[in-house]
Amino acid sequence: MRKAIIAMSGGVDSSVAALLTKETGDECIGATMKLFHNEDIGVKREKTCCSLDDVEDARNVCYRMGIRYYVFNFSERFKEDVMDRFVDAYEHGATPNPCIDCNRYLKFDKMFQRMRELEYDYIVTGHYARVEYDEEKNRYLLKKAVDDTKDQSYVLYMLTQEQLAHISLPLGGLRKTEVREIAEKHGFVNARKHDSQDICFVPDGDYAKFIEQYTGRKSIPGDFVDTEGNILGKHKGIIHYTLGQRRGLGIPAASRLYVCDISPKTNQVVLGNNEDLFHSELTATKVNLISCESLKEPMRLKAKIRYRHPEQEAVAWQTEDGVLHVRFDKPQRAITRGQAVVLYDGDIVVGGGVIENCIK
Structure with a gap:
């Protein structure tokens, strides 16, 4: 029997991921990450994820399944590696993706560290994506979810081989409607709970107001x-x-x-003008590749420059300094510094990086 920590947000996805893991017979505990103190950023507790209501929903689901539940306080690391990076990016003219940083530094770093400390075997999350092992390549692969309307492989491009070896994503083969049906069948309090859409620490979407309040600078x-x-x-x-x-x-x-x-x-x-927003090529740094070691030779694939951006035909390669270059078949609108470019070969995530510059 293996032992699993389920990262639980209080939402329906992580709750069903916990249930499906428990049904495998493995030993499970649920854990919610406490990421920040709402009062410090001037928002009400009930307005964000990781709120008291979310904690109680996660606790209720764990109690119903008969598994232990914990809250891990990672607020100091969240401030340094997510909120401070978010502010710094905007102050330097970039547009960050804090959800990717949260995955990189919290869910799949601090939570992994806690997993090892408690001598557990793997982490479970409610992300819609799939992990498979390719025997021929001797590598773990990250693949898109079956439900393309919910696919979250874009925000997981930073996962390493070591992390993929200790991750389970039980929802990758399910559709959202099936997940809600499973939750309702088992009487979960959050079966019809709305998905979180906003950045958790900027629930009203006013980034500038948050930054000025957070830094104390106009x-x-x-x-x-x-x-x-x-x-x-x-x-x-x-x-x-x-x-x-x-x-x-x-x-x-x-x-x-x-x-x-x-x-x-x-x-x-x-x-x-609108025409001034179109560019044919970009460069990216902080590159992480999953399906291969490097892109020394140009590779034809598809690329996304934002989470909701449709995949586009492109050629990608790395220069000797490791910088990723992506050249699109057709010019793309508003390629934005600070966002991630993620590369796909069919349903396989090749890898990605943080956009630095774009070229006409």
């Missing part, structure tokens, strides 16, 4: 400029803008203007 106003460098007006501070944004600019123009670039060095926000 964002410094600067110039809106056009693509030729001509001043068009004043902006409120670069943290208020993301690539491709057109609302809330307050600049009169004969045609629609969009944020085409953000320069933290000059504190300028560059505005242009």
